[in-house]
Each structure stands twice: as C-alpha cells, then as structure tokens.
Amino acid sequence: MKSTHCAFEEQIIQSLLFGELSVELSDHLSHCEGCKEASAMISRIAAIQATLPPPSAETIWLRHQLTNPSRRLSSALASVYAFERAALWLSCLTLTIIGVVVFGISAGKAPFGTLIPASVLVAFVMTAIAVTLKTLIAGDGWPDSRSSSMRTPR
C-alpha cells in the first residue's frame, strides 16, 4: 500500500471543491500521481451528502435553555440571596454587639475576673465568622442535566 503526497495537494483540493483550477495547477495535476489520486477521491467523497435534515435551530436553542438553568435560577434568586446576605450580616452584627455588651457589663464582676465574659465574646464572634464563611462558600448544587436528550422526531 503505497501513499503519495504532494505539496500542491491542498491547493488542488481547494480549487477543485471551491473554485477553478488555474492553468499551472491543471498542468501540475496532469503530471502528479498524488494529486491525481486526491482529485479522483474528491470526485466521490465530495458527493456524499446527508439526506436527513440537521437538528433544527429551535430544538438546539430550547435544549440549551433547558440544560443551562443555572443562569436563570441565579438571576431569579438574586434578590433572595441579597436579602439573605443582609439578614446574615445583621445577625452577625447583633451577635457581636451582644457579646461586647455582655463583656462590658460582667467585666470585673464575674467570679473568674474577665475570663468568662471574654470567652463568651470570642464564642459569639467565632460563631458569626463561621456562619458567614459557610454561607459565602456554599454552592447551589444544581443537578447536571447534560445527559437529557431531545431528538428531532424522524
């Protein structure tokens, strides 16, 4: 099985499929074995066509929308998330203020000096930070719907 290839082959193919052969290329074609092989092959392979129509643009667009709901979901839920974030920050602020107030009132009066009020303050602040981080890091985990199939009825 011998294969021959020529530097002009690409030009010959493009000319045969999309344009006209120039005199130079035509002359080359009549002498070059590789290009003769290629042109013989083109005449058959280029004629292969699919008779069924391709999937319609409407079907693909619809499937695109169905398989990409995260954008729609995130835009629909944007205000909900904004409210959730505001409520969370307010809660954190309140917790911190309560911690500071408890620390201020009980400082010096508790049996163990400032140890217990300081621990309460640290606990409040750490809880606030932990809740905030958890909310910021958590994703919405939308299920992968890529496998859904929507074929054009034949």
Add this chain to the structure above:
Amino acid sequence: MRTGRFSKEWDEESFRALHERTARPLWAYITHLVHDSSIAEDIVQQAYINILQSPTTSSLDAAHLKNYLFKTATNLANDHFRKQGHFLSVTEVEIPAPETTVDYDLICIMAELSAKDRELLLLAYNQGLSHREIASILHYKEASVRPLLARARARLQEILRRHGVNVGRARGSK
C-alpha cells in the same frame, strides 16, 4: 422566545445565523463519521450547546467558530467511539441506507476505515477544509496532515480495490 435575559453571550438571532451557516456541513460530516443518525443528532446538538454555553465563543469570527464547532463535534464523536470501544474501527456498525443517497457503496466501504482516517478524508475531501484547519480540529501538527491524508487515501483505495470498486487510481482514470 426571548433570549437576552437567559444568555448574555449568545442571542437567538446570532445562534440561528451560526446554525444556518454550519449545520448542514457539520451534520453531513458527523452522520458519516458515526453512521448513526440518532447518535449524530446528539453529537451535533451537544456541540452547538457547548458553543452556546462557552463564555468565549461569541467573540470568535466565523472561521474560528466553524473550526471550534467541528473540533468540539469531533471530540464528542471520539468520546462516543471510546465509550463504545470502537475507537479504531467501526466495521461492525450497521449502516442504514436511507440516511445517505449519492454513494452508498462508498459510505459502507468507508466504515471499514478507522475513525481517524474517516475524519481526515471527510474533513479534507467532503468539507474541503485546509490542512491548518484539519490539524486544529484533529489535534495534529499541520505538517503531519498531508502524509496522514495520503495514507488514509491509500487505505481507502486498498479497501475499494478489495471490494472491486474502481476509484480511478492514479493514471487519471476516475
């Protein structure tokens, strides 16, 4: 169906223009690559959806977009072959006659080639893509395309000869 709200990158009109320009050649290529219209349909749809959902494709020009589309579809077809365990040959595939018209014998015979050879021959001789485009789609070096194409052609001619089909080997006979 309004689009802007759902897709910031692509609107429906731009997508329709892309589909109009590329759907038929892509469909012909993939149909003859996988020899199954249902699988080809899934692959073609998924290739377009990948383009629609990629954040960068809307800024590509027409030529790059076509390359990207063919590359994506080829990768999806190869994924399919890999899953089926038929990456190198799909000779066992039954080829339904109604899907193709012009040269049914040639299509059946091409099924005996490896998927890579079919990809090369279809992209070069059916789609008329340049060697640079083929290299980009099939992940080859541009300089490798010419010899690979010649070898694929030789293998096809060998199979054609075995089947007693005259394809006009050299000497100018068609």
